[in-house]
Amino acid sequence: MLSCISPILRVLCDTCILYSNIFCALCVLRGLNCICIAVVRRQWSVVIFSYLSPMREKQITLTVQVYDSADEMRSDEKGLIEEAKKALTKAYVPYSNFKVGSAALLDNGETLSAANQENASYPVCVCSEVVLLSACSSVYPGVSIRKIAITTLSGTQASNSPKAPCGQCRQTLLEFEKRSGNDIEIILAGDTGPVYKLASVKDLLPLHFSATDL
């Protein structure tokens, strides 16, 4: 078995003891007359071991279409954002004063909108997106959703950037998308400023949990 020739340093270096079949790089460079300090040897051993490890990285890419403003979008998408903004007036937010409006364009051409509803018992608060999906399922059961626009308003201060749905809403949106079998485009808009558009709910929740995992 190969090992670093310096017994003192071998004792100091846990990594070399564990993987003593690996020479540290300084031992090799100095003709096995290692005088390096333990810290340096450990660093080299970790690097070498990482190279030999089966671990690998997986890149998950996300594509977001960015529009400078809603005016750059298609007329039906701009209209959907307007519906979401109108829905802000339906919000009941006496505690956070953070309004979320959302609007869905369904496969049958109909549009429904919703807003968040808070409660003195905070866990009972319902997000705008959840209210919206419940309305879609109830009013037009079995009809897919093509697009959803979401906008926010904090107090009286107009938002100039898109805000993304919370984790619970992403999971709820994903379930709806999967059960309908059609991707739902997600449009995120502030009162002004850039607008983000995603091709599918899966882009909001790339490493998701779903019924197929049960």
Ligand SMILES: [Zn+2]
């Ligand atoms: Zn939410």
